[in-house]
Amino acid sequence: MEPKKKIHNTGGRKPKQDPAVHRYGIKLTGDENFRFRQMFEQSGLDCYSKFIKAVLFKREIKVVKVDKTTLDYYVRLTQFYRQFQAVGNNYNQIVRTLKTNFGEKRALQMLYRLEQCTIELVVLSKYIIAQTKEYEAKFLQR
Known part of the structure; x- marks a missing residue:
């Protein structure tokens, strides 16, 4: 019988030149x-x-x-901003719908209500901006 030939395994990782073997x-x-x-x-x-x-x-x-409260505040403010964008996007559609679906008097009454709500929204947005600036001045480090 002939002796079996050794087959060199070439698979796997290449050994490191200076492996970390010292342990403390x-x-x-x-x-x-x-x-x-x-x-x-x-x-x-x-x-x-x-x-x-x-x-x-x-x-x-x-x-x-990472300040969790600041991160939470930022996330909520971003969500609120998206809601404002949605209101702005729908505003023109509402006015157009009022004009086409209602008579002139009824449309003017509803536009007046819409105008009052818009004024409240503007006041609220100014308040939010003021609160955000105050928060940044007090709590955010630059």
Whole structure:
């Protein structure tokens, strides 16, 4: 019988030139662990080992703080703005419909009501703009 020939496996990853094989272990107290996790969360990194290496070798760590209330305020303000756009888009259609479907007197009465509602909407929008500017001045850091 002939000896079996060795087949070299060429599949898979290429081995790294300098693999990370050195391992260290540390133990933290409860307070230290709490501070460590806070720092890790603020760093925005996705892996503890990357965070520890960054801290050890004094790489720059970026801290991104997201204010949930400001984000929520922004989302609601955007939704409100979309509603204002929808009102503006429908305004001309309403006037056109009033003109074609009703008599002149009835159309004028309804246009007067629409005008009053529009004035209220303008006052409300000015109030919202003032509140937004006040909020930005007090709470948003530039």
